[in-house]
Amino acid sequence: MHDGMTLISTLAAAFGLALVLGLLAQWARLPALVGYLLAGVLIGPYTPGFVGDLHLAQQLSEVGVMLLMFGVGLHFSVSDLMSVKGIALPGAxxxxxxxxxxxxxxAHGWWGWELGAALVFGLALSVASTVVLLRALEARELLHTGNGRIAVGWLVVEDLAMVLALVLIPALGRRGEGGGAELAWTIAKTLVAVAGFVAVMLVAGRRLLPWLLWQVNRTGSRELFTLATVAAAVGLAVGAAALFGVSVALGAFFAGLVLRESAFSERAAHESLPLRDAFAVLFFVAVGMLFDPMVLVREPLAVLATVAVILVGKTVAAGALVLLLRYPLSTALTVAVSLAQIGEFSFILLGLGQSLGLVPPEATSLVVAGAIVSIALNPLLFSGVEPLRRWVLARSAWARRLEARDDPLAELPADTPSSSLAGQIVLVGYGTLGTALHEQLGARPVVVIDRDRDVVEALRSHGQAAVLGDAAEAMTLVQAHIAQAAWLVVALADVRGVPALLDLARQLNPALRCAVLAHTDEEEQWLAESGVSHVLRSQRALAEALARVVAEPRPQAAPAH
Known part of the structure; x- marks a missing residue:
């Protein structure tokens, strides 16, 4: 094909093969991203047939990283970030x-690499992929939960650490006097640059970005609004990298973070969603293009050892740290699985190490092999978190103590008024729906059950009865005094666990009535057949509310005198 068509042919091959192999992976009950990775292998330089432009594919995938991190920032407030600093900072x-x-x-002890090369290799295995984590959390509707915020905050800290590492790695290849002073000066400059970037974004960016989108919105052009959103994400990310030396991913994240406070955050997230999905696919294809299948034949033991560090070593270390910081077992499992993969920063580190002559060529092959295996297995690991948690809790008293952690928030305070625990409404989930419902209930007694520690702490600080825990656990329901409750209202996005929850609740209170919001006709029918006394269909409930508003008689104008 003509040289001028390199970009088009690479995009056509990448999207076409990703679609076909993604569908085949889904039919085989595997994650679609396995198909995307295989598509990259097939058009990569190490397999026969068409070879895509690897450099172009990597640059396009970097755009996907920017857009994805911009979207995360749009839904991740500064208060969310600060609320998890106690675990994300020391943990990461x-x-x-x-x-x-x-x-x-x-690398140093077994393979005999130089210490500098071994450190770069170890760093490459230590940092997880933001793209993989976010897609896994979004697929399971965990992104906006307490555990999801901890995992994302953890990766933000990792990204900040990588910014520092990328400017310090060249010092590993330098020799001579003054090395210590030069290293200290480099660290100081980097920290000042990062602090300056954060300050500019949080102070000036909070005013400039919303004002810019407001001006574009006044034109009434959807096309211009979408263009402004993408320009803000990509332009600020590249500008942050050029002016302050931070990563483009971190720059895009803070761009979304400051825009979150504006009235256009939801629209900006919606407008950029198709582009985020398309470019995220290119990220996985670009990873596959780096893979040389012959490394599995040449160095099978080295590949297994690399994968073991990623899937076992990192997972055990992260899970143990979360438990040591006195967080429950569910949080430990979620964070551990979130970090059981590597991605974009790993390749950037290896590329820098190779350009400086620090790492041998086989290091890239091993890291890419570890990335592909860990990325392919990560969705499967995520799907096993909840079954594993339930299995362990059912068989281990020690695990049940870890889950409870003797947490005072898992029990109602002794001074809770008795009037709040008779005929009360037990509200499970305090997200957007739960919050709005609670406001509408007025003076009715309510006990909230939520798995987000920050939510429960905030509710209790305002005098609201709230219990930290999983409503599917008997002890959590007992703490909410379900035996005296009049209603169980489930305000969760995922209603698959409602029938089991209702069965358990009715063992403690046979007269209990239950209300759940269904999102589809199939969910409505299934929940009704499962014994839920009141199932509301979300669209129908909204239509009925709007009908009541428009059906209200208009007030008569006062007669003129």
Missing amino acids: IVQMAAATGMGAGL
Whole structure:
């Protein structure tokens, strides 16, 4: 094909093969991203047939990273980020140190690499892929939960650490006097640059970006609004990298973060969604293009050892750290599985290491092999978190203690008024729907059950009875005094666990009535057949509310005198 068609042919091959193999993966009950990775392998330089432009594919996938991080920032407020700093900051630092030590020890002690090369290799194994994590959390509607915010905050800390690592790695290849002073000066400059970027975005960006979108919105052009959204995400990300030396992913994240406070955050997220999905596919294709299948034949033991560090070493280290920080077992499992993969920063680190002559060529092959295996298995690991948690809790008293953690928020305070615990409404889930419903209930006694620690703490600080825990656990329902409740109202996006929850609740209170919001006709029928006394269809309930508004008689104008 003509040289001028390189971009078009690469895009056509990448999207076409990703679609076909993604469908085949779904039919085989595998994650679609396995198909995307295989598409990259087939058009990569290590397999016969058409070879796509790897450099172009990597640049396009970087656009996907920017747009995805911009979308995360649109839904991740500064208060969310600060609320998880107690676990994300120490957890990410210690976990990265542990994973770097494991990878460096493997490379230096077993394979005999130089210490500098071993450290770069270990760092590449220590940092997880933002793209993989976000797609996994979004697919399971975990992104806006407490555990999801912890996982995202953890990766934000990792990204900040990588910014520092990328400017310090060249010092590993330098020798001579003054090295210590030069290193200290480099660290100081980097920290000042990052602090300056954050300050500019949080102070100036909060005013400039919303004002810009407001001006574009006044034109009434959807096309211009979409263009402004994409320009803000990509332009600020590239500008942050050029002016402050931070990663483009981090720059895009903070662009979305400051825009979140504006009235256009939801619309901006909606307008950029198709582009985010398309370019995220290109990220997985670009990863596949880096893979040389012959590494499995040449160095099978080295590949297995690399995968073991990612899937076992990082997972155990992260899970243990979360438990040591006195968070429940469910949080430990979610965070551990979230970090059991590597991605974009790993390749950036290896590329820098190779350009400086620090790492041998086989390091890239091993890291890419580890990335493909861990990315392909990550959705399967996520799907096993909840069954594993339930299985362990059913068989281990020690695990049940870990889940409860002797947390005072898992029990109602002794001074809770008795009037709040007779004929009360037990509200499960305090997200957008739960919050709105609670406001409408007025003076009715309510006990909230939620798995988000920050939500329960905030409710209790305002005098609202609230219990931290999983409503599917008997002890959580007992703490909510379900035996005296009049209603069980489930305000969760995922209603698959409602029948089991209702069966357990009615063992404690046979007269209990239950209300659930269904999102589809199939859900409505299934919930009704499962014994839910009141199932509301979301669209129908909205239509009925609007009908009541428009059916109200108009007030008569006062007669003129």
